[in-house]
Amino acid sequence: MSNLSVDHLGMIYELPNGGSVEALKDVSFDLESGRILTLLGPSGCGKTTLLNIIAGFLAPTSGSITLNGAPITGPGQDRGMVFQQGALFEWLNVADNVSFGPRMNGNEGPQTDAMVQDLLETVGLGDFGQKAVYELSGGMQQRVALARCLANDPELILMDEPLGALDALTREKMQSLILELWDRTQKTIVLVTHSVEEALFLGDRLFVMAPRPGRIEREYELPFAKLGLTEDPRELKNSPEFTEKREEILSLIWEMEEQIMGHEGA
Amino acid sequence: MSNMESNPNISGGFGGGPGGSAGRVIEKNPPKKSPNAQRKTVTFGDGSAVTGNRLISLATLVVLFVIWLLSEALGIADPTFFPGPIETIQGGWELATDGFQRVTLAEHVFASLRRILIGFGIGVVVGVPVGLAMGLNNTLRAIFDPLIELFRPVPPLAFIPLLILWFGIGETPAVVMLFFAAFFIMVIAARAGVTGVRLSKVHAAYSLGASKQQILRNVILPNALPEIFVGMRVAIGVCWGTLVAAELVGAQTGLGAMIWTARTFFRNELVVFGIIIIGVIGVILDLIMRKAEERFIPWRGRG
Ligand SMILES: Nc1ncnc2c1ncn2[C@@H]1O[C@H](COP(=O)(O)OP(=O)(O)O)[C@@H](O)[C@H]1O
Ligand SMILES: [Mg+2]
Numbered sequence: 001m002s003n004l005s006v007d008h009l010g011m012i013y014e015l016p017n018g019g020s021v022e023a024l025k026d027v028s029f030d031l032e033s034g035r036i037l038t039l040l041g042p043s044g045c046g047k048t049t050l051l052n053i054i055a056g057f058l059a060p061t062s063g064s065i066t067l068n069g070a071p072i073t074g075p076g077q078d079r080g081m082v083f084q085q086g087a088l089f090e091w092l093n094v095a096d097n098v099s100f101g102p103r104m105n106g107n108e109g110p111q112t113d114a115m116v117q118d119l120l121e122t123v124g125l126g127d128f129g130q131k132a133v134y135e136l137s138g139g140m141q142q143r144v145a146l147a148r149c150l151a152n153d154p155e156l157i158l159m160d161e162p163l164g165a166l167d168a169l170t171r172e173k174m175q176s177l178i179l180e181l182w183d184r185t186q187k188t189i190v191l192v193t194h195s196v197e198e199a200l201f202l203g204d205r206l207f208v209m210a211p212r213p214g215r216i217e218r219e220y221e222l223p224f225a226k227l228g229l230t231e232d233p234r235e236l237k238n239s240p241e242f243t244e245k246r247e248e249i250l251s252l253i254w255e256m257e258e259q260i261m262g263h264e265g266a
Numbered sequence: 267m268s269n270m271e272s273n274p275n276i277s278g279g280f281g282g283g284p285g286g287s288a289g290r291v292i293e294k295n296p297p298k299k300s301p302n303a304q305r306k307t308v309t310f311g312d313g314s315a316v317t318g319n320r321l322i323s324l325a326t327l328v329v330l331f332v333i334w335l336l337s338e339a340l341g342i343a344d345p346t347f348f349p350g351p352i353e354t355i356q357g358g359w360e361l362a363t364d365g366f367q368r369v370t371l372a373e374h375v376f377a378s379l380r381r382i383l384i385g386f387g388i389g390v391v392v393g394v395p396v397g398l399a400m401g402l403n404n405t406l407r408a409i410f411d412p413l414i415e416l417f418r419p420v421p422p423l424a425f426i427p428l429l430i431l432w433f434g435i436g437e438t439p440a441v442v443m444l445f446f447a448a449f450f451i452m453v454i455a456a457r458a459g460v461t462g463v464r465l466s467k468v469h470a471a472y473s474l475g476a477s478k479q480q481i482l483r484n485v486i487l488p489n490a491l492p493e494i495f496v497g498m499r500v501a502i503g504v505c506w507g508t509l510v511a512a513e514l515v516g517a518q519t520g521l522g523a524m525i526w527t528a529r530t531f532f533r534n535e536l537v538v539f540g541i542i543i544i545g546v547i548g549v550i551l552d553l554i555m556r557k558a559e560e561r562f563i564p565w566r567g568r569g
Pocket of ligand 2 (some may be wrong): 047
């Protein structure tokens with residue numbers, strides 16, 4: 001069963017000075033339902049652009065994109081989004097942030113309240129419903145963002161560097177939480193990250209992307225996300241299989257960096 | 267706070283000293299900060315370290331009053347040019363009880379506040395939607411931009427001659443002028459509030475199934491509220507200052523008019539009293555806006 005289908009996608013931004021940037025060129029892939037895909041690559045390789053197109057915030061300049069066969073033409077509740085930071089509604093408390101989606105759909109009442117409480121407990125914030133979001137730490141805020149996204153029961157969850165602003169320790173805990181939620185909800189996830197380790201650990205599929213033009217440079221099928229559900233994350237990340245893949249990808253990225261530097265020097 | 271840090275009784279030798287005596291001294295002379303509290307070594311140039319001190323601020327007022335009092339008691343200042351405090355207080359008392367020219371202080375204050383509340387109120391009620399619309403719609407932005415940019419720098423008082431021509435002398439010109447004053451400020455504040463919304467919040471709301479109207483109500487508007495409140499605070503200050511000036515020329519009542527009439531009767535103590543009342547009411551209006559801000563938008567600046 002194919003879920004997300006991206007076909008020869010291209011995105012060219014016109015610049016005010018008359019120039020243009022080819023943010024994505026000929027990107028094609030199919031993502032089956034229930035997979036977790038990580039996108040890794042240096043700044044400017046089009047990761048955010050790709051995510052925004054899938055979310056429906058941007059229309060591609062060429063190619064097509066469908067979810068379950070239906071073209072994506074705008075944002076919709078079937079695709080939830082988790083941003084790096086600052087996307088919570090600071091005028092609402094934690095519980096009201098989480099219930100935002102249901103309330104916009106006219107679902108208010110004890111049933112929604114119970115569902116929200118349930119979600120807050122799932123992300124480890126059972127006692128924080130009445131708190132103001134700005135009273136929470138960055139990690140807790142991202143937990144709220146995850147719960148808010150899950151409250152609408154989307155098919156596909158898109159995350160743009162969701163852990164990018166967190167400290168190393170919080171980040172590791174959140175990685176495990178994401179895997180746990182993935183396992184529990186069986187959602188399809190696309191997650192953007194800067195960190196090689198995170199991309200390897202969280203992705204049961206991984207695309208290494210390259211810039212100018214933004215494209216998929218290499219694809220991996222990985223076992224670590226499933227293993228991470230049962231094994232100790234630290235041990236897994238130190239296993240020979242993991243470190244070998246990490247070095248392989250790092251050298252690939254270094255190669256790309258050198259090419260870019262070479263271009264710029266010329 | 268800094269006086270505590272340098273108090274030798276409290277810092278007692280080395281980091282507070284042994285319990286007994288240090289504790290006793292502290293109780294006698296209760297400090298706001300314990301001797302072991304954090305202490306910044308760099309304060310000059312650190313804006314957050316310069317908070318002022320209420321006692322000093324209060325002392326300024328007391329010293330000023332005493333100098334004023336002495337100048338009257340010792341006959342240093344010529345009372346025709348600069349009335350002393352006792353004369354001023356007597357004048358104020360007379361104004362408050364019997365009134366001056368058959369109008370009491372309360373009536374003047376009421377007249378001024380009524381004008382400002384109506385003009386400012388309508389300015390907010392009309393200005394905010396216009397500002398929101400300008401922040402949300404290209405065409406509306408294009409239509410209103412030149413008007414706003416052209417009239418915003420004009421001091422509201424400059425409208426008075428025309429307004430008197432159109433509406434005659436009375437309440438209307440002053441109120442319309444205050445409306446202008448508040449309107450432009452509120453348009454710009456609301457517009458800034460809308461354009462300042464973080465795109466990811468709007469995107470998040472769309473992905474959560476919100477319609478355009480729901481986004482306006484549940485995201486754009488609350489997000490713009492802090493800016494709108496700042497605008498209201500600025501607007502009420504500008505309105506107050508402008509109103510008094512407007513009353514100098516075109517009104518029979520109001521604090522500005524009162525000062526002007528007092529001047530023509532050489533009742534300078536009433537002028538001085540009026541100035542003080544105008545200042546105090548200005549401070550109170552600002553305080554009300556600040557408290558309202560704290561009460562209604564506790565999330566301000568925390569997004
Ligand atoms: N709105 C835009 N207008 C013009 N260029 C853009 C815009 N958004 C992104 N770009 C350019 O497109 C390229 C890809 O950007 P982006 O998708 O944000 O990359 P990433 O998220 O991988 O860092 C970059 O070169 C960036 O400068
Ligand atoms: Mg990005």
